[in-house]
Amino acid sequence: MKRPANIFGCNPPRQTVNTEVFSYRGVLIDEEGIRHGTIIEGNFEESRTEYSEYVFTPTFFNAHTHLGDAVGKDPPFMDLKSLVAPGGYKFKILESSSKENLRSALIHELEIAKSAGTSCFLDFREGGIEGLEVTSGIREIITLGRPKTMEEAEKMNCSGFGMSSIRDHDFEFLCEVRKIARRRGIFFAIHAGEMNCEDVEGALELEPDILVHMNSCPELLKRFTDRGIPIVSCIRSNAFFGLLNLKAYAVLSEYENWLLGTDNAMLFNPSVLEEMHFASLLLRKDLEVFKAGIRGFKLFSVPSGYIVFHRKKNLKNSKNLISSIVRRAGVEDIESVVLPQP
Numbered sequence: 001m002k003r004p005a006n007i008f009g010c011n012p013p014r015q016t017v018n019t020e021v022f023s024y025r026g027v028l029i030d031e032e033g034i035r036h037g038t039i040i041e042g043n044f045e046e047s048r049t050e051y052s053e054y055v056f057t058p059t060f061f062n063a064h065t066h067l068g069d070a071v072g073k074d075p076p077f078m079d080l081k082s083l084v085a086p087g088g089y090k091f092k093i094l095e096s097s098s099k100e101n102l103r104s105a106l107i108h109e110l111e112i113a114k115s116a117g118t119s120c121f122l123d124f125r126e127g128g129i130e131g132l133e134v135t136s137g138i139r140e141i142i143t144l145g146r147p148k149t150m151e152e153a154e155k156m157n158c159s160g161f162g163m164s165s166i167r168d169h170d171f172e173f174l175c176e177v178r179k180i181a182r183r184r185g186i187f188f189a190i191h192a193g194e195m196n197c198e199d200v201e202g203a204l205e206l207e208p209d210i211l212v213h214m215n216s217c218p219e220l221l222k223r224f225t226d227r228g229i230p231i232v233s234c235i236r237s238n239a240f241f242g243l244l245n246l247k248a249y250a251v252l253s254e255y256e257n258w259l260l261g262t263d264n265a266m267l268f269n270p271s272v273l274e275e276m277h278f279a280s281l282l283l284r285k286d287l288e289v290f291k292a293g294i295r296g297f298k299l300f301s302v303p304s305g306y307i308v309f310h311r312k313k314n315l316k317n318s319k320n321l322i323s324s325i326v327r328r329a330g331v332e333d334i335e336s337v338v339l340p341q342p
Helices: 067-072 080-084 089-095 099-115 128-134 150-155 171-184 200-205 218-225 235-240 246-252 272-283 286-292 321-327
Strands: 023-030 033-040 043-046 054-058 060-066 118-125 141-145 160-163 187-192 210-213 231-233 258-260 306-309 334-338
Touching (some): 054 321, 060 067, 067 118, 080 089, 099 334, 118 128, 128 141, 128 150, 150 171, 171 187, 187 200, 218 231, 218 246, 231 246, 246 272, 272 286, 272 321, 286 321
Parallel strands (some): 023 054, 160 187, 187 210
């Protein structure tokens, strides 16, 4: 996917606070395969010498979050509409929370996920122009705003628009917002196929740059994959709502533009590592799950960092390093998270 000219977020910091230089020797596992080398000053240098001290992977890319929802963690179990539909539990929590509290909760969750190796978050930010203040200046976040009016859509300073299902909006309004996104050269993303197929044809008509869910409509997946539209699965979220669909995940796992997200932060923390653990048990395709957790950097043309795993705990005696990372690695296995250098 071509990077919009005015995308914000997930860029290297202008200054490095810690000037101490660390170097690690080990094996790098990424979409290109397995290579040996050294990480020094934030860069990987390949070597012909085989090293085994550490295991490196790219940092993880969380392709769908609602981070502000962390202000109301762990609600009672309920159906999808009751929790996240307009006027539902989630929006009552958000509307009763100050921007300061939303931002504080968001940053707290961000730090949890960063410590587990997730360095970039594609966040759907509700609340119109005011809602953008919650993520303003946070470099790890690519913010997709949700305009309430066309006037707001013209004025919003964000990387794109992140809309909920077409059932929540006037379709003519969505068409206009889509035109604005295309004219401004920013993303247009939308939810579809989470509960059923009823909102899928309309989403397809909008020609989104990013599609979230499709777990409940595998029969129409090919309509999007033939167009190369990135599709994000949020598998733990689907489980919470009783909407798991192994058939859809099996199809998506073979798709070159399949991504993982964690969805509402009130349900789960935004660690892609934890999302991969759960996805692995259902799909039994560890390599595909791993790729879905890192390919967002390439698709959206933003820099990744590196996770440095040691071999003292969960990776000790591993017969398959990718499987060990996808199934069992935790924060206790991470020696360092090396962010991209400016």
